[in-house]
Amino acid sequence: MHSPSHRKGAPNLRERRDAENSPRSIPKLNTAYEAVKKPLRVSRMRNVDPPTAATMREAESSTLLTKDGGGRTRSTTVQNIREEFFTSVLASGYVQSYVDLFYLLHSKDDTQNGMYSFSGLSGNERGQRDDAICSTSKFLREKLATAEHCRWKGDIEGAFHAFHELAVRLSEESEVKTAVFFYKECLQIAQSEQDTSKEMDISSKLGIAYHQLHDLENAKMHQERHLHLAQNREKSQRRSNLDQSTNMESKSSREALRQMGKVYDDLATEMEKKKLFEEAIGIYKKWLDCMTQMDDPVAAAEVHFKIGVCYNALGRPTQALEFLKRYQTTCHKYDNVQGESAVCAEFARTYDILGQEELSIDYLKQYLEMAAKCEDIQKQADACQRLGLIYTRTKKFSLAREMYERHFEIVSMALTMKDNVLTSNELGSLNTSRIHVGASRANDEFRTFMNLVKNDLNGLLAWKCTRTLPNQGP
Template sequence: IMSNSARLSLSKKLESKVMKIEERSTKPPGSARFHRRKVEAEYNNMPYFQDDSFNVAILCQQLLVAGYVQSYVDFYQLTHRLDPNALEETGMKQINISEDDTKFIRDNLVKAEMSRRQGDTASVYAAFNQLADYYVKNQDWKTSFFFHEKCLEVSQLTNDVRAEMSANHSLGFIYQLMNDFHRACLYHERHEEIAISLDIFEEIAKSNVELYKVYMVLAEKEDSNGNFEEALRLYNKCLDSSRKSWDKASEAEANGKIGHLLLSHGEAQRSLPFLRQQSQISADLGNAEGRCRACSALALALDSMGQSEKALNELMLVVSISDEVGDSYLQAKACRALGTLYSKLGRLTEAVEILQRHFLLTKKLLLKPAAPADPAGPGSPGGRQHRAAAGGGKGGSDAQHAMTSQDLDVARAFIGISKGNMLLGTYAIALQSNLTTLLDWKLNRTEVVNKVNSKPSPATTTTDASVAGEGEASPLTPA
């Protein structure tokens, strides 16, 4: 037990000791003591990524040491997988990525994860978008689609409608590259829906530019499969998209597609306004080929309605336009259609003359080397493929306008049939009144003399040939 004297001495010792506390300077109230560092600055100061040596395994370890688990998972899967572009015939092999590309992938994955932790969604979107664009450049559509989906998720979580429109546009773009036009249509329609709700006319036009391409591919497939109603519905969607995107060349093409579809199914009367609209817009744009197509189809429609003189006027306009622009291909098509109609109307001398010109033009085109075709396919995002916008080259012979030896044989047959039609009356008279002369011609190949001056009746020279510029016309058939 401590005595009173001992307690007193201990108390004095404690009182003699002075506790000194160092005062720390503080900033005035209201001023932040801590500042959030920017993603780029924090990333550049990390000691883990300053090593310039290139080894995928080491890069993966660095990501784990730095604490970027999600980046490690994505980076490992992207660098340790089979090459998606490797051909099956050569065997699947592991993907080979260059050093710069590998570090580019790692850097953007880390920036995305770091930005997400700090709540910087704009930087997250930008990093994923850069990765998606990188894989588009390398034609790895599925991986690009993966990152564009992440962009869409980020935009939806933050209610960023502009970013959501951009993501939907990009996803539709990727599906077009993958030739999956049905799914591409869904994303582009969603893009348009958001743009309409916000009255952003530039985005409405942007979405409809791609929708036009997608609808056109789908409509042509339905048309080739014989689904008239569905093809007509999709062609009308093309027309609507062309107007929303303010693209007159596309509007002319869509009108032409609708007109030709209706005409091919016997609805000539319904096709007239669409074909006339195509002709008018093509004339305004200076598109000679588009106007020639429209006028040729108009001639066929009018002829089927019994308005042969109006049909003839349309075809004469086609010949005039093709001569004016100096396009040999258009001239050949126009001469063939006009010669066919002349034969049908019984104007046989004119028919022979114009079909002879068709033969010479076909022969000229056959000798021309064909230019290489445009590698961009239909509906692809990069190519508008409006041959009409170029107006067709003068005298050129591109891959779509090249003639074959079969075309030359058909042209030769047209001349022979038209000449036969012109001499049909002579042969009929010889058969009826001068059988001896006919037998002499048959046995000795002597010239048949037309002893009776009479012109053949138009009723004896009916033909089944088409006057349309689209497609192949059937040979003239003497009655």
Template sequence: MASTVLPTQKKTRFLPDINAAASRKGLLRPRPTQDPSCPDNAKSETTTITEDDIAQFRNSLRQNICVWMLREGFHRSFTELQSLLERWKASRLAAGPGSALWLQRPLEDQPRKLEALKEHLTRAETAERAGQHVEVYENYLALARFFSEPEGRWLRCRFYELSLLSARKVKMDCGRREAEANGHVGQTYLEQGDFEAARVHYEAFHELAVGRSWQDEGGHTHQYCATAGLCRVYTLLAQRQLQCKDYRTAIQILTKAYDMAKEGGDRRMEGEAAYRVGLAYQSMGNQRAAKEFLSTFAEISRGLGDADGLGKAYKAIAQSLESEGKVGETIEHLQKYFAVSQEGNQEGNLQDACMSLGTIYTSRGQYDRGSEYFTQAYGLACSLGTEPLLRKAQACVSIARALTLLRPYSAALLTGGPQSVRTLIRWKEAREDGFSNSSGRTAPSGTADQLSEPRKEN
């Protein structure tokens, strides 16, 4: 009986073939071809793996980059890279589990960023050794722009600072790169909320850029960028002083912001700066100075065709006039606020103007006029759909109508007699919008859907 031939089974390897794995990663290197006269020519195609190939295969990218930097003599680049990685790790631990930083992918696990750091740090170090400070500056600037995402803000700030240090060593550009670097560093500090540090760098930027024709990629001169940055920084610094009720210091800082805006030549920025100075003087109680700056803001807004800015100016001037007891001029400027808001189809400002006019008429005892403006403000609040404004306008309309009815109702009570009693009973039964006293005079009251412009004040 013929014996049964069993098929041979291929043995399963316990460990993967290292040569196959290395071949897939491109680590195998062919040996040099042997001389044809050599009897072992058949073995000329044999491959081998070096220790470096194995390290590339087994170690992490961070470790391989660090080893390569040390081997090639880039000790400064190695120190900088290690410092950045340790700083990120410390910040992550300080933030704690569950924080946004904790959930971010570690820097050392992002090959693209590690390769960029390796490339530009070593280039910068090589250029530093050769005394090529412009190239050093360009490499640090490239790294700062590479980390443009919000989570890379701290890296961007670090490389802008390094670019500033290298820019100070460049002597052939009249300080242009140093000015640009100061602007970049100032902007990063501004984003971080360190306004004092931002002020220092923006002032250095401005000092270097004054009178120069240098321009950025957007076509703006460096002097304009410096003045715009200083205007913003001064404004933010002044806001802190205003919160502390230190109006004198706040006005000094805001005046600097206004001067920077004028120097920059941006009329809109100049108008907004004048408006802020005017409000600061208004808070301090100096209404004369406040009106000067607010009038400047109104003039600039009128020239720019800015209806919103012009309305803000009229309202602020009216508040100063009211503080001085000039009621007639106050109403005049509020009417201007009303008109410019109506012409510009700005329902929000128009509603605010109606509320202001209703308030001042009611405070003067002209309840019917106040009721008209409050009624219009209520209608505009309904169209805007803003509940807080709607509730406030509704309450003001109710109060104004009640005050409108108060005089004839009180007169009927004081007069007495059968006619007055019948009038009171009839009104309580009907509860009409108007109330007729015994003499036949009626106190008018508006309706909720009345949206036409109230009559002008004579």
């Protein structure tokens, strides 16, 4: 007869056995490699020699021989490729490389357009994709193992180059988010070694990568760091009177300024979309400073125009005029007709805010004339509509009617030229234009109607019969 303690221990023993035999699930990754917390680097034990590339190749070949020797045909599937690479890396002692490679290859499974997703491909396409997977996986494995091996040996330069090659390859394959992770590894090495040249280069590449990911704040931070390093080094070289080095660093500064300009442009545009015009102006002025340092008057003029537009949006026309006039001067100098057309449209808005309607009308007429020269239908329609609006407000109804009728003709012609079906927005635009024409005609003929009602009964009856007014065409 079993004791109570024995009966109590039996279920516990079964539970332990069930727990040991139950399959252990690997947590599914649904984030990119960069989002995974960086694992702790495995430190080398003093009494163990680091593995070499030769041992990794031996491990890989022994794995393949074991499979083939068992009488099984090895298929070139993605799973087999992964298993072979994982086995060879781990068997060679590259524990950290195994962890990194696992995350890199498995993070692809959750992307819709990942390089390992090939459902629905033909046989040839599938074979080509398998080759690409094999090539890329082998490259990742070798570079990760090289970086780990170099760190064990204390070869910081070798580790830097391995991580850099990984980042460049991943960037070329549009895996920018993962490339950022390895660029950060490079940046950490460059900063620890106080290598300014490398830090400048990696900061620039990180800024570009973040810009591609639309992470504008991080892009701005790294490009500003790149510019700061380049300018400091340039000053140092000038003190040393090393003309050749100074020229090289000057090129680096110009490239940093150019990249900064792109980031500032996108940041300011985002601010404008959010109606944060004060913030947008601040960023545009930083961009203007970059273009001024580059001595690029054309790009600087574009920034002047955008600042002027923001000041108009804030209802500060006097400040807007200052920047718009600078842009207009540059457009005249470089014969930029499109730019002159745009600045005339903005001048019209500025003077309209100031209450100087005649000046606003004059600039709108110039805007219309230049748009016609450039054969820009959209700008012509915009100019006609705005002229119609301001003529209506100033009670010049015959001129308003003329402009609205012209606007309707332009819109109708533009939509007629389209081959596909009109969208709801396009139909709405056409109907709005038609309403403006009707209203402008009514305004223009209002006095005639009132005269018929008050003084000319026969004329009113004739109009009701024929729907024509005296001295008016059909």
